[in-house]
Amino acid sequence: MTRPTQAADPPPPLRDLNASEHTVVVDPATGPFLQGGVCTNCALAFFPTRSVCPNCLATKIDNHRFGPVGRLYSWTTVHVSSTRQVPYTVGYIDLPGDVRVLTTLGGELTALEPDCPVALAVDAAGGWTFQPILEEDAQ
Incomplete structure (x- = not known):
């Protein structure tokens, strides 16, 4: 054989x-x-x-x-995870130059809506998120 x-x-x-x-x-x-x-x-x-x-x-x-500014394409809040504390929100950000980034979202999450402007934010530890740009922030 x-x-x-x-x-x-x-x-x-x-x-x-x-x-x-x-x-x-x-x-x-x-x-x-x-x-x-x-x-x-x-x-x-x-x-x-x-x-x-x-x-x-x-x-x-x-x-x-x-960046540092883009537009929110879509997002979801994760309620079950075996690797990190829940809940947390992630979303796709469209950046100039035809680049879409999946990232954690922060800031005022109730302000999220499709195509809303978002800005890159960096914390003291070097972690980063995108946060919605609120009307009062834009003025």
């Missing part, structure tokens, strides 16, 4: 996320922003920064600032 030929082991996953890169940078002059990337080959913008473009696999990536 002959053994069926097995395919070679699949290649390991591509380690394309730059874990050492800071994802949130606070510039004293302009405030906080997300540090992402733009592929120099196909112009795809993405967050967080990667060492390989997820679209064309090019490796020449330029740093790009996103």
Whole structure:
């Protein structure tokens, strides 16, 4: 009896996320922003920064600032979790440059509505959220 030929082991996953890169940078002059990337080959913008473009696999990536203001696309409140204290609210934020980020939401959560403006907020420990921009904040 002959053994069926097995395919070679699949290649390991591509380690394309730059874990050492800071994802949130606070510039004293302009405030906080997300540090992402733009592929120099196909112009795809993405967050967080990667060492390989997820679209064309090019490796020449330029740093790009996103935020600090975006628009809320959608959100939900999580009531059951085995990894963190509940409840907490997460949402997708659309940033200029065609980038959508999934993040924790903070601030006045009752003010959330589709397409509302949100701003990046950074706490003293370096954690970050997006919070709704309230009418009184905009004035």
